[in-house]
Amino acid sequence: MTTHQPAPPASASITVPPVPALVASPRAAVLVHPDGEIEENTPAVLGRKAADLRPLVCHEPATARRVGRESLVCHDLLALYAFVRPARFALPTVAGLAEALGEPRPTDLVEQALALPRLAGLLLEELTTLVRRNQADARTLAFAMARGGWPWGAPVLAALGAHGDSPHGATIARAFRVWERLTEISEHAPEVAAGHLPVSDAEARARLSDLLGGAAEDRPQQADYASAATAAFAPRERKATPHMVLAEAGTGVGKTLGYIAPASVWAEKNDGTVWISTYTRNLQRQLDGELDRLHPDPAEKARRVVIRKGRENYLCLLNLEEAVSRLPGQPAAAIPLGLMARWAMATRDGDLVGGDFPGWLVDILGRGWSLALADRRGECIFSACPHFNRCYIEKAVRRARRAQLVVANHALVLVQAALGGLEDGTLPTRYVFDEGHHLFDAADGAFSAHLSGLETAELRRWLLGAEDGSRTRARGLKARAEELVGDNPRAAEALVEVLHGARVLPGPGWHARLGEAGGRGPTEHFLSAARAQVLARARGQDGPYSLETEVAPPLPALVEAGAALETALNELDQPLARLMTALEQRLDDEASTLDPTNRQRIEGLIRSLERRALLPVRAWRAMCRALQAETPPEYVDWLGIERAYGRDMDVGLHRHWVDPMVPFATALATRAHGLLVTSATLRDGSGDPEADWQAAERRTGAVHVPERVRAAVPSPFDYPAQTRVLVVTDVRKDTMDQVAAAYRELFKASDGGALGLFTAIGRLRAVHERIAADLDAADLPLYAQHVDGIDPATLVDMFRAEENACLLGTDAMRDGVDVPGRSLRLIVFDRVPWPRPDILHKARRAEFGGRAYDDMVTRLRLKQAFGRLVRRADDRGVFVLLDPMMPSRLGGAFPEGVVMERVGLAEAIAAVRETM
Known part of the structure; x- marks a missing residue:
């Protein structure tokens, strides 16, 4: 002491x-x-x-x-x-x-x-x-x-x-009441259609030179890349035939500024908007920073560049007002609401996820006082909201209509495409999809359907409002639509029928009723039958993990319940369609007298009814009908029970496209004029160049587009001189004591600067538990996703800030993490990241080439992980795989000239120590 x-x-x-x-x-x-x-x-x-x-x-x-x-x-x-x-x-x-x-x-x-x-x-x-x-x-x-x-x-x-x-x-x-002090949205005349002038190579190269500045080093690969990207901005010559460019740019090429150059030139020349889409929030944030080069003046940048995310990412002022209204009865709530009020007055754009809202503040306040104040249930009442003209979301939406560059994410772009367009029904004509290797996964999520307990109960709540007596503004469709229906008897009757039809969906407490009693109503009966089939056939029922089983052949009880549910859903489908028609008719009948605010409210309600209710109900009906026949060949259906922390959380029938790039091409690609899809890892490394490009075209949807251009710009880095790849042959990958010991000794050999990647959360936690104290004793800070309770982006920031820190993570850390310099000099992967052999993968494996498809997916994952290691010309590092079963044919995941060395753990530790 x-x-x-x-x-x-x-x-x-x-x-x-x-x-x-x-x-x-x-x-x-x-x-x-x-x-x-x-x-x-x-x-x-x-x-x-x-x-x-x-x-x-x-x-x-x-x-x-x-x-x-x-x-x-x-x-x-x-x-x-x-x-x-x-x-x-x-x-x-x-x-x-x-x-x-x-x-x-x-x-x-x-x-x-x-x-x-x-x-x-x-x-x-x-x-x-x-x-x-x-x-x-x-x-x-x-x-x-x-x-x-x-x-x-x-x-x-x-x-x-x-x-x-x-x-x-x-x-x-x-x-x-901070909303009273926020500026209101200023109205503008409708935007004119963009022009069609092309971007020349010289213009792209000149803009790139301006962005880099006079003191920048000569980077011919980056200029070549910018030149190749200009093809995506050529004028379209035929309907449904966009100019699609697949451009692979090796790490270090500088693809971000490489595509910003032609995109910004096209937007300026044509008074149009280019949507730049990323898969990860990390890259979205990096792009925001890079665009300071294009617009150093913050005011000019605010006019020309907009960051767009889904509504669920932004603070909802109506939710904040409701929370504030409860302060008299909850004085302790003043603490989190006071911090939220301070942030709301200082924030640039109200973004709660990845913007200027600190991720750690969620840990301090709790999700209920932070992220839950966003519109996470699709309950936005649009222009009926008293804060509509101050709304952060609406400001972003309207600014995006006039911006030159909109930085969005794949999820938002593809969901909007699946629903027919942006909030005003329009679709952009020019896109840049960075992290293009993730387009397949993003489209898979956007174009899927889930007839599950959580999804159907959420729709009931959206239509009927809260039924459990809780204080909430979720008052249901009646409160949102009654005033807009007005005196129209057809609309009023349809509204009543919609509210009646919604009662076929599961009500509060549905999950507890799915046991032997079989639930109440047709949806709960169907979910109970689905649960029974999963429990009768799925493997691993005694474990903590989610369960799934094929639909075919369905149990008779499931077919019967599906037929009854399809009939019941029709009683919701039909009045929804009639209500939308009646509202559209009102817009037509009162075109000369309807005030702009009510017109906007009616249009918003029609869009919400279609997107939130009609489209999913019709998808569910089609899934029910398939139980009586068979699933159409373009889809794969399965039944599943979702579990978390050993508890059943959801149950239902799921439908995905075997090839989600088919609807991607129909809904977005062929409706656009130009698309640039780019990544450092577009192509496979099978050893057959043509097969590798074909795999890239299949994964990006280019195979469904009439014409496409291929471009590849190699990395300027000398990977054989800067990196080593070691496959450890004497660690039993299923013996966690051995795996943990390997991580510990390798991390100590590198003196930190190490990223540990895992194929499962359980394995990560097991290793963390075994090595945390030892690394602490060695003065090596250890951070861990799924353990520290800190969001991944903040963990990466913490890791980047300390040269001797170590970080453990799963998929989120495998891709989109940019840590240049000595802060990342060692990557250790626990085992070969084979795709999970679930029902969906089984269908795609059969469609896309069997074992070759497994190999392609795995090589791309390894390629993405290796890509974290070297981010600039003076970086050096070692990539270690703790899996003696690593096949040589997967070696194409690594750059040309980098040879996999099969060594024992002691040799690997010595090699790491020597390299550092």
Whole structure:
């Protein structure tokens, strides 16, 4: 036990709470008392001691887990940071906060604990510099939060100079009503159609040169790539015959700026919009940063560039208002709502997922007070909402109509294509699909159908509203449509029939009724029969994993229940169609008198009825009919029980396209004028160049497009000189003690900078449990997806910030992770990532080439994982596979000249140590 002189407060108004500071690692913990006394002990011991002391910590959930407690009453510096610096980035670590505040990065646990009160003082001092209006709002929010029990309430109020009487109720309410202070959407005339002028090679190269700047190194591969991409921006010559370019660009080519160059030229020349789509939020965020080169002025960039995501990603102001309205009866809710209000006034665009909303704030507030405030149930009432003209989502939608570049994601783009177009019914004409190797998976999700308990119950809730007495704005279709139906008797009658027909869908408590009783109503009877067939035939029923079985041959009870459900769903299908027709007729009949607001509301309701109700109901009816005949050959159907944490969560009938690129081509590709599909891993590595291109064309949908252009630009990196690939032959991949020991020793040999990849979450957790303490003893920080409770993007940021950190992850870490430099110099993969042999894969395997299809999928996964290793010319690294059964034919996953070396673990450890 030692002592350290505590730092004095910065000024009289700054009072850091006189509580100890606590930091913990998997093996050790430090508690620094206000008088400077330092205690070092095990996490469990100091966790018990600090439990009643409200210590200073950084990231309460992670700290609580490390000291063996479910939660910890404390002063979390991240909560204070979120209040003082809303919508500003900081890593959720002591070192991350120190860096954000311009302080030296503490190294060991003692330095971190000593830093916590100093950082708290700096944040409190910063509050004194807020401008008057911001300071007044912050003071009022802090008062409400203090009254709700916020540990930081008193020191924050002192820093803000709160004196005298407390603010009255109206002032407090106004501070939380942030929507009243947001700017309104400005209206514009309809946009003119884009032109069709092409982009020349010279124009693309010139724009690329401007983006790179005069001091940039000469990168001929990047210019060649930009030239090849221009073909996607040529004018279309025939209907349903777009210019489609498949462009593979090796890592290091610089494809992002390579396609931004011709895309931005085309948008400017033609007064049009190019949609750039990514698969991961990481790349979407990187693209946003790269576009600062195109538009250095933030105001100009805001006009020309828009980031688009699905509605479920944005803060819904109506949800926020409803939460705020409950404050009088829930004073403690002022704490999370105060932090949300601070962020809502500072955010650029209201994006809760991957924007300027810190991912760690979800951990601090809980999902119910953060992500749940988004429109996650499709309940948007559009122009009927009192906040419609201030809505973050609507602002993004309208700005996207006038933008030159829209940065979206595959899920949004393909779902909108599946539903017939954007919110206004239009489709873009020019697309760039980055991370194009994921198009197949994205289309698979967008064009599938699920007749399951969760899906059908959610539709009932959308139509009927909450039926369990809970306080919610989900009042159902009647509340949203009654005013718009007006005096039209046909529409009013159809609305009544829709609400009646919705009762065939499962009601609250449906899951508990699926046992022997068979449930209530036709949908629950069907789900019960589906469950019975799965339990009768599926393998692995005693395990914790999800179950599935083929539909054919169906049990007689399933066929009977399916026929009854199809008939019942017809009683919902028909009135839905009649209601939509009646609303469309009103638009026509009252074209000259209907005010714009009501017209928008009716159009929005028609779109919602089609997308949320009519289309899924018709898909479910078709699936029920197939039970009486057979599944059409273009689809694959199966029955499944979804499990999580050993509990049954959902049950139902699922339908996917065998080749989802067929509907992709119909709904999007052939309706576009030009598409660029690009990636570093488009082609397979089978050894047959033509077969590899054909595989790329099949996976991207190009095979269904009349004309396409192929382009490949090799990486400028010298992979044989910069990398090694080692296959370890003496580790039993199914013996977790051996696998964990291999990870531990390899990570120690590289001195960190290591990414561990896993094919299953259970294997990741098992290894983490076995190696965390040993790596901590070696001063190697270990982060883990599915263990730390931190979102993947933040984990990657934490990993990137420390050269000797290690990170364990699954699929999300295998692709789309960009960590250049020494922070990533070793990748260890637990085993060959073969595709899961489920029913859907079985159908595709039969369609696309049997074992060759398995090999292609696996090579691409290995190729994507290896691609994380070298991100710039001076990177060096080792890729290790802990699977002695790795076939030589999969070696095409690695760059030409990189040879797989089969070695024992001891040799691999020595090779890693030598390379580093």
